Amino acid sequence: MSDKLVRVRFAPSPTGYLHVGGARTALFNWLYARHHNGTFILRIEDTDRTRYREDALQDLMDGLRWLGLEWDEGPEVGGDYGPYFQSQRLALYQEYAQKLVKEGHAYQCYCSPERLAALRQSQRGGDQTGYDRRCRTLTARERADYEAQGIVPVIRLAVPLEGQTSFHDVIHGDTIVENSTLDDIVLLKSDGYPTYHLANVVDDHLMAISHILRADEWLPSVPRHVLLYRAFGWEIPVYAHLPVILSPTGKGKLSKRHGGVAVRDFRREGYLPEAMVNFLARLGWSYDDKTEFFTRQELIAKFDLEGVNRSPAAFSYDKLDWMNGFYIRQLGLDDLAQRLLPFLIGVGLPADLTTVRRIAPLVQERLKRLAEVVEWTDFFFSAELDYDPQLLIGKKMTAAQSLAVLSRARETLARLSAFDEGALEPALRALAEEMGLKAGQLLGVIRVAVTGKEVAPPLFGTLAILGREKVLQRLDKAVELLREMSSGPVIAQ
RNA sequence: GGCGCAUUCGUCUAGCGGCCUAGGACACCGCCCUCUCAAGGCGGAGAUCGGGGGUUCAAAUCCCCCAUGCGCUACCA
Numbered sequence: 001m002s003d004k005l006v007r008v009r010f011a012p013s014p015t016g017y018l019h020v021g022g023a024r025t026a027l028f029n030w031l032y033a034r035h036h037n038g039t040f041i042l043r044i045e046d047t048d049r050t051r052y053r054e055d056a057l058q059d060l061m062d063g064l065r066w067l068g069l070e071w072d073e074g075p076e077v078g079g080d081y082g083p084y085f086q087s088q089r090l091a092l093y094q095e096y097a098q099k100l101v102k103e104g105h106a107y108q109c110y111c112s113p114e115r116l117a118a119l120r121q122s123q124r125g126g127d128q129t130g131y132d133r134r135c136r137t138l139t140a141r142e143r144a145d146y147e148a149q150g151i152v153p154v155i156r157l158a159v160p161l162e163g164q165t166s167f168h169d170v171i172h173g174d175t176i177v178e179n180s181t182l183d184d185i186v187l188l189k190s191d192g193y194p195t196y197h198l199a200n201v202v203d204d205h206l207m208a209i210s211h212i213l214r215a216d217e218w219l220p221s222v223p224r225h226v227l228l229y230r231a232f233g234w235e236i237p238v239y240a241h242l243p244v245i246l247s248p249t250g251k252g253k254l255s256k257r258h259g260g261v262a263v264r265d266f267r268r269e270g271y272l273p274e275a276m277v278n279f280l281a282r283l284g285w286s287y288d289d290k291t292e293f294f295t296r297q298e299l300i301a302k303f304d305l306e307g308v309n310r311s312p313a314a315f316s317y318d319k320l321d322w323m324n325g326f327y328i329r330q331l332g333l334d335d336l337a338q339r340l341l342p343f344l345i346g347v348g349l350p351a352d353l354t355t356v357r358r359i360a361p362l363v364q365e366r367l368k369r370l371a372e373v374v375e376w377t378d379f380f381f382s383a384e385l386d387y388d389p390q391l392l393i394g395k396k397m398t399a400a401q402s403l404a405v406l407s408r409a410r411e412t413l414a415r416l417s418a419f420d421e422g423a424l425e426p427a428l429r430a431l432a433e434e435m436g437l438k439a440g441q442l443l444g445v446i447r448v449a450v451t452g453k454e455v456a457p458p459l460f461g462t463l464a465i466l467g468r469e470k471v472l473q474r475l476d477k478a479v480e481l482l483r484e485m486s487s488g489p490v491i492a493q
Numbered sequence: 494g495g496c497g498c499a500u501u502c503g504u505c506u507a508g509c510g511g512c513c514u515a516g517g518a519c520a521c522c523g524c525c526c527u528c529u530c531a532a533g534g535c536g537g538a539g540a541u542c543g544g545g546g547g548u549u550c551a552a553a554u555c556c557c558c559c560a561u562g563c564g565c566u567a568c569c570a
Contacts, residue, residue: 289507
């Protein structure tokens with residue numbers, strides 16, 4: 001590819017768990033980098049000490065790695081443009097902020113938080129918003145006075161009072177704003193930390209970022225950033241603002257209320273990373289009028305900013321489930337078993353890989369999420385079944401019939417020479433016919449007796465895996481339950 | 494309030510002036526298959542393209558206005 005060097009970054013704040021929205025932003029950046037043979041950078045924007053969370057960084061990296069979004073530069077991998085933590089670049093921001101002050105593009109502001117709050121209060125409802133620029137015209141003497149009082153100033157950008165600022169966005173096109181609607185944003189806080197605006201611009205330039213792909217919510221701050229780039233005399237990167245992800249109802253942001261939102265939640269539920277990547281890629285991006293499934297390689301080959309949508313997209317758990325089910329069905333049986341095992345063990349079932357591997361084909365096309373394997377197959381591993389004996393009475397059958405069915409089935413299965421599917425199926429079908437029952441009636445009763453459920457994996461395979469001993473034992477138990485029931489008080493139907 | 498962004502089936506979307514009596518996918522409904530549940534196959538319903546004006550022989554597609562939704566308006570990102 002003959003593009004100019006593509007360097008993109010995902011720049012999250014370590015303030016919480018990696019959110020699917022963030023993951024989508026990271027994915028688009030990663031895809032763009034891979035598509036253009038560029039560099040994908042992970043930069044940690046930890047400039048807000050009040051919201052910083054210790055475990056957030058690890059969760060972030062775990063989530064990205066789980067999704068297969070490896071970064072070329074950043075935490076744990078290094079790179080030539082480090083450090084990649086903004087908290088380790090403080091001197092840099094201070095230096096650049098001072099430079100702006102010296103050149104008249106920024107100024108010290110000594111206004112107290114109280115005054116600013118009061119200002120906002122008084123502006124409520126009015127046309128005038130933002131900082132009133134009181135400190136912009138301070139004399140050297142006034143500044144000295146404040147300094148003498150020990151007030152530590154913030155540094156604000158001196159936005160041009162007149163004129164317009166325009167910028168281009170690959171996805172949204174051109175936007176023009178009146179400078180008069182922009183206020184003098186804080187660049188450097190009084191604690192010496194930079195705000196997002198300063199740190200972001202300085203780092204993007206210093207790290208030679210060529211394209212900025214980030215969430216739509218940043219669009220309004222672009223004019224200020226453009227002004228900053230100009231003040232520094234730096235080249236403005238290419239902007240591409242991605243549509244936000246909405247809740248399934250399409251109203252408002254995606255929140256916990258609707259289900260999992262953290263990548264780790266999806267992982268815990270048993271969504272496959274490849275399905276997540278495919279699904280997330282299609283949220284706000286499309287390739288043509290029919291393709292839904294993309295392998296990672298296809299995504300890299302086909303992903304392009306031109307296919308990115310302008311409008312927000314609602315997150316659909318239904319579609320994700322469908323897609324995840326599809327990916328589960330594509331898995332090789334050994335692979336599937338490997339992935340299933342931790343979910344079983346995780347809930348304390350004594351599962352082993354060999355058994356899970358045998359079970360895998362029985363549940364593969366039934367699973368939407370790996371975690372569902374527990375409810376589908378727990379009876380394979382539990383010592384005792386716990387179910388409502390009433391379930392043993394089949395549809396359109398009496399308790400006496402069910403009892404007869406179980407006894408006869410027990411005899412048949414006990415006599416069977418080989419206890420495998422090939423032998424089980426004809427034997428049981430023959431029995432059903434002999435007893436004048438539909439196969440479904442017979443199998444239904446056995447299913448409950450052996451699995452404790454009305455809905456379970458295909459029965460012949462299930463019996464074979466369970467093994468003769470366990471099957472006969474459970475059949476005996478069921479007969480017992482049925483006898484207890486009929487000898488007890490009569491239950492009205 | 495100000496500024497900005499967005500607006501095609503419930504949802505994800507195709508569409509970039511005539512191929513659109515708007516296509517695909519999820520979800521939904523029906524039928525087939527079937528030991529339950531799934532998976533799969535077939536079919537169905539579902540959008541007068543937010544509303545109103547233009548431009549044009551012709552508009553979902555171009556222009557203007559309005560409405561609605563969302564975002565920003567912090568010494569948070």
